[in-house]
Amino acid sequence: MRTRPLKVALLGCGVVGSEVARIMTTHADDLAARIGAPVELAGVAVRRPSKVREGIDPALVTTDATALVKRGDIDVVVEVIGGIEPARSLITTAFEHGASVVSANKALLAQDGAALHAAADDHDADLYYEAAVAGAIPLIRPLRESLAGDKVNRVLGIVNGTTNFILDKMDSTGAGYQEALDEATALGFAEADPTADVEGFDAAAKAAILAGIAFHTRVRLDDVYREGMIEVTAADFASAKAMGCTIKLLAICERAADGGSVTARVHPAMIPLTHPLASVRGAYNAVFVESDAAGQLMFYGPGAGGAPTASAVLGDLVAVCRNKLSGATGPGDSAYTQLPVSPMGEVVTRYHISLDVADKPGVLAQVATVFAEHGVSIDTVRQQGRQDGGGDASLVVVTHRASDASLTGTVEALRNLDTVRGVASIMRVEGE
Amino acid sequence: MRTRPLKVALLGCGVVGSEVARIMTTHADDLAARIGAPVELAGVAVRRPSKVREGIDPALVTTDATALVKRGDIDVVVEVIGGIEPARSLITTAFEHGASVVSANKALLAQDGAALHAAADDHDADLYYEAAVAGAIPLIRPLRESLAGDKVNRVLGIVNGTTNFILDKMDSTGAGYQEALDEATALGFAEADPTADVEGFDAAAKAAILAGIAFHTRVRLDDVYREGMIEVTAADFASAKAMGCTIKLLAICERAADGGSVTARVHPAMIPLTHPLASVRGAYNAVFVESDAAGQLMFYGPGAGGAPTASAVLGDLVAVCRNKLSGATGPGDSAYTQLPVSPMGEVVTRYHISLDVADKPGVLAQVATVFAEHGVSIDTVRQQGRQDGGGDASLVVVTHRASDASLTGTVEALRNLDTVRGVASIMRVEGE
CATH class of the missing domain: 3.40.50.720 (NAD(P)-binding Rossmann-like Domain)
Known part of the structure; x- marks a missing residue:
């Protein structure tokens, strides 16, 4: 030595x-x-x-x-x-x-x-x-070295412990966002200014790094679509439960089906309770990696802490x-594919949309027409009269996979319908 | 280039x-x-x-x-x-x-x-x-490189897909070993001669490799204690369920509490349903790594296949x-700790023991005395008269942690008791 x-x-x-x-x-x-x-x-x-x-x-x-x-x-x-x-x-x-x-x-x-x-x-x-x-989770090295002979198609994970703690707390106790955040702060899981975590900036930075390495291209923070989780409500968790899901803040990096571009995004999403990410508790992190030859891999562990x-x-x-x-150097930067990053509108995903509508005949037909006009296929619809008897009803629509742009366009058009009193919540559905 | x-x-x-x-x-x-x-x-x-x-x-x-x-x-x-x-x-x-x-x-x-x-x-x-x-699961590289600045204390995992498929099938359908093996063979998850898998040789080889790398010492196949899973019965799964567990064939590599030696072993074990390894299905593999600084990490994915x-x-x-x-070489062999491998008797674990005993007063006292004489503390006892009214009863004992040698000695002494008609099953309990 x-x-x-x-x-x-x-x-x-x-x-x-x-x-x-x-x-x-x-x-x-x-x-x-x-x-x-x-x-x-x-x-x-x-x-x-x-x-x-x-x-x-x-x-x-x-x-x-x-x-x-x-x-x-x-x-x-x-x-x-x-x-x-x-x-x-x-x-x-x-x-x-x-x-x-x-x-x-x-x-x-x-x-x-x-x-x-x-x-x-x-x-x-x-x-x-x-x-x-x-x-502590080995992720950069496995992506850069262990999978260097494979083709990664998707990285999907929980990469922020603070928000996972808050969402887990909301899920398990029925608490609202503020109450869960206060507990996270008291326990040291959230910083005094939690903006970077709850607005998704921290997760977006990690998504940019992971996407770049996974797809051997260049992805910057600005390329990552980002939605925080401060608008997630107890009602959203109730809706998620009704369809056998929970809500997680996910970082998702994908290679487009044609292989010619990639996307990277961070947003809250419903995922099935049967998905391994659904059972990631507290401040833990977990990341799924899907590749051509290896198939599905998962990496799990403490995502922060000294x-x-x-x-x-x-x-x-x-x-x-x-x-x-x-006298050598390790495997460094690899961005040779130069794959462009597509905007969020080109991401293909599913929506869970909760609408407050007038409780009268023909409303469902009107709503369904709007979806059809935007090329968005409906998976399930659940309609129910409201308990308060105010002449309104609630309509929960879950779509099949469609481009995010089509889904956004659909929601815009729904807002303009006279019979739609309001869009109570919109959430993407992932992990199926 | x-x-x-x-x-x-x-x-x-x-x-x-x-x-x-x-x-x-x-x-x-x-x-x-x-x-x-x-x-x-x-x-x-x-x-x-x-x-x-x-x-x-x-x-x-x-x-x-x-x-x-x-x-x-x-x-x-x-x-x-x-x-x-x-x-x-x-x-x-x-x-x-x-x-x-x-x-x-x-x-x-x-x-x-x-x-x-x-x-x-x-x-x-x-x-x-x-x-x-x-x-496909990155495991050697994370242990050798990602955790090179940490101190690994334990590696615990499912590293054989064939036996996990069989055990998962037995658990989910109530099938016996042979029936589940036949299905595994038909589906291509088991080889024509499944000995290397079901007798634990394959998992033991992997345990030897993992233990050597994790503890920077030398562990050979012969150093690994090995029990296969061919004696696991549907009744064992019923017992496991009764205590909120399932049964997995585990590879376990541990550093002794005093740090002066290591152990490596492969055997079937009951693990709580709440443990992440309990939900590893089919031919998948998953490995937990516990270290001083990183805490608990898990790696999951397909453990075999072309x-x-x-x-x-x-x-x-x-x-x-x-x-x-x-012109360089990667991080090679590292066996500098030269930690010796202790025999199975020094492993500290828990036992689930199912006894057929005479259904008369004083039996429990006799049995409890045997445990006490061997320094093995009892966690729970469940006693029940048998349905067939044959004068026999069933006694299920779950121990606290003790050396495997003490547990083996206890079982030997129990077999010699007049009131113990037979030892129906013995299984270690892990992952708590």
């Missing part, structure tokens, strides 16, 4: 960074044996240097992250700051100074993955980021260190 | 080999783009050269596998013959002649993994075998070809 240690600079020492530092210390011998050389924590860049960090030599702590990555003797930079800047500049500077990079930064990778990969290539450096998607995310970071750290020693 | 192709020799052209050849042809452009050079099928060694093989140039077919691997221009040998010889000699010869090897051979890897890895190291070659365990296994083989082929181009 080489005795001169590989030097690691840690950028950020919060929930994930402190776990990375802790494991690097407690498991130093194991890491050395697995890498073939010892690894040494050579510096830790933080914002608040006065904070006491157990197990970290204060002499290693600095507020000057830029100087740390410019030192020239750093082999690997571990970036767990998050956000776009200064993370992006620090990573680029790290490459320029001979370091490889392990990052957990989904937002940055989704926005600037292409440029960062190009910078890594320019300097014969590695850029690894298993921890950016679904925490230790699980650190596990993914350290797996990458070992790989990058091994590459450093052998 | 390099234009000179990498040359691949395929040993074996059965269910898996023919799929490998097919995908190498149909996905040639994708493979070239992902590797950075074209790959060419340079020869196919078979036993019956007269058999027509669609899509394979007859000029490539040979019966002389040894000559093929000795050609000297072969970059990668793909071994999908199976069995110990001639596979072992061919792989060794391949290394000696400058080739790396991708294998799907669980029996060989479980028996001679150490020697084969040493041979690969001697020649700076790669030995990859993702397809040897759980078909195309799924070929997917795993081709993922390895891409990785090995990339390594060839970069």
